Amino acid sequence: MASKLNLKPTAGYLLIEPLEAETKTASGIYLPDNASEKPQKGKVIAVGASALQEGQKIESPAKLNEVVFYKKWGGNEVKIEGKEYMFVKFEDILATEA
Numbered sequence: 001m002a003s004k005l006n007l008k009p010t011a012g013y014l015l016i017e018p019l020e021a022e023t024k025t026a027s028g029i030y031l032p033d034n035a036s037e038k039p040q041k042g043k044v045i046a047v048g049a050s051a052l053q054e055g056q057k058i059e060s061p062a063k064l065n066e067v068v069f070y071k072k073w074g075g076n077e078v079k080i081e082g083k084e085y086m087f088v089k090f091e092d093i094l095a096t097e098a
Contacts, residue, residue, distance in 0.1 A: 009087055012051030016042035016086045041069050058090055067097040
């Protein structure tokens with residue numbers, strides 16, 4: 001499935017648009033920009049084909065437009081037209097938002 005950016009990830013990868021990191025704690029304290037962590041949640045905007053791993057077909061754990069949680073240090077950041085995106089391997093997806 002191609003994205004609005006006209007990009008199609010290679011087999012075994014998802015293209016994710018990271019969602020904004022929280023700027024306020026649960027108790028209502030606002031965090032400065034340099035204190036906020038790298039986002040680990042994003043919206044899937046393109047899905048690569050199934051991957052083959054040790055002879056087994058690995059399907060994508062998420063669908064187009066789903067919100068997913070991914071590993072903190074997983075994925076490769078890319079900047080396209082001034083906006084940041086992540087190419088994340090299927091196995092780096094931890095959960096989908098219900």
